[in-house]
Amino acid sequence: MSEPSDPTVAPPLTRCLLVDDDPGIRALLADFLRPFGMPLVSVASGVAMRQHLTSETFDVLLLDLMLPGESGLDLCQWVKQHQPRLPVIMLTAQGDTCSRVLGLELGADDYLPKPFEPRELVARIRAVLRTASGAAQAPARTRTAIGDWTFDRVQRRLHSPDGVMVPLSAAEYRLLVAFVDHPGQALTRERLLEITRARGVETQGRSIDLAVSRLRSKLGETDAHAGLIRTLRGTGYLFAPRKAP
Structure with missing residues (x-):
């Protein structure tokens, strides 16, 4: 007979990495995601993103399209070449269809047009994680x-x-x-x-x-x-x- 689960044990956290040069958005999402068990590390550039990805493990990457220096499209391509299993959600300008398509073609798993409701971001994160988990458990030959x-x-x-x-x-x-x-x-x-x-x-x-x-x-x-x-x-x-x- 299996022992009952310990109600004091918290569910596993979902570690998120946000790349966005807007400090207001970084602070807002950090405060909003924390109660959902999604601690957020936020950076403002591709250089900082690479440093974190090479030294830490994350469950999902939230990537702004419009960044100073390297664009979100360039960074998405880099991530999919070096960490192809990391789900990427791109944050794009409302109606920016061309960039949205390019992002998906480069390997982004989802996109969310700005401005967006933070609660919708939580739903999108959970959805891409379910997809990634199903792919990892699929019995098909790799x-x-x-x-x-x-x-x-x-x-x-x-x-x-x-x-x-x-x-x-x-x-x-x-x-x-x-x-x-x-x-x-x-x-x-x-x-x-x-x-x-x-x-x-x-x-x-x-x-x-x-x-x-x-x-x-x-x-x-x-x-x-x-x-x-x-x-x-x-x-x-x-x-x-x-x-x-």
């Missing part, structure tokens, strides 16, 4: 052989036959996952858009073509009709993985 390449789903990277790491953008990652999960199947652009669409982003078939072109380039593919990712005229694409010799 590494997939693609010919003589290796695709690491967790790290969101490709490894070439020579062992060179090739980073993937968020769009390229979602597209490659779609192909790997549907080998030998003819996929229309509309179906690929449905599978790979990021939340809150409206995309068109042309974006699939561009992502395919970039992905082919990273895989060293030059033949659109006989390579790993084959163009089906009038239909879409087909992923034809070959076994390594």
Whole structure:
């Protein structure tokens, strides 16, 4: 018989790192998040962000888009290359659709337009943490052989036959996952858009073509009709993985 849980034991804290150059917002969010078990460390620059991320462990990163010096987009890209499992919520200007899309394409997990209600931020933090927890516990294989390449789903990277790491953008990652999960199947652009669409982003078939072109380039593919990712005229694409010799 298991012992009852100790009611005096507090639930685990969610450590948050905020990067925002507005001292008022940093103070406001620190005071608001604390009662929800979300202690906040706040910094004003990318330099300070890197220092904290290399010396401490955080559960979520709250990243302002408009920062002096390095932009939030540049910092998001750096984080996803060095700590791909760290969830990132971008804080963006109201109606800044272009930057919001770019942030999601670079790997941001969610975005929140300013001004926002702090209570909504709490809900967004909990949502991305649930998603991250589910991904970490998923039983699916994390590494997939693609010919003589290796695709690491967790790290969101490709490894070439020579062992060179090739980073993937968020769009390229979602597209490659779609192909790997549907080998030998003819996929229309509309179906690929449905599978790979990021939340809150409206995309068109042309974006699939561009992502395919970039992905082919990273895989060293030059033949659109006989390579790993084959163009089906009038239909879409087909992923034809070959076994390594």
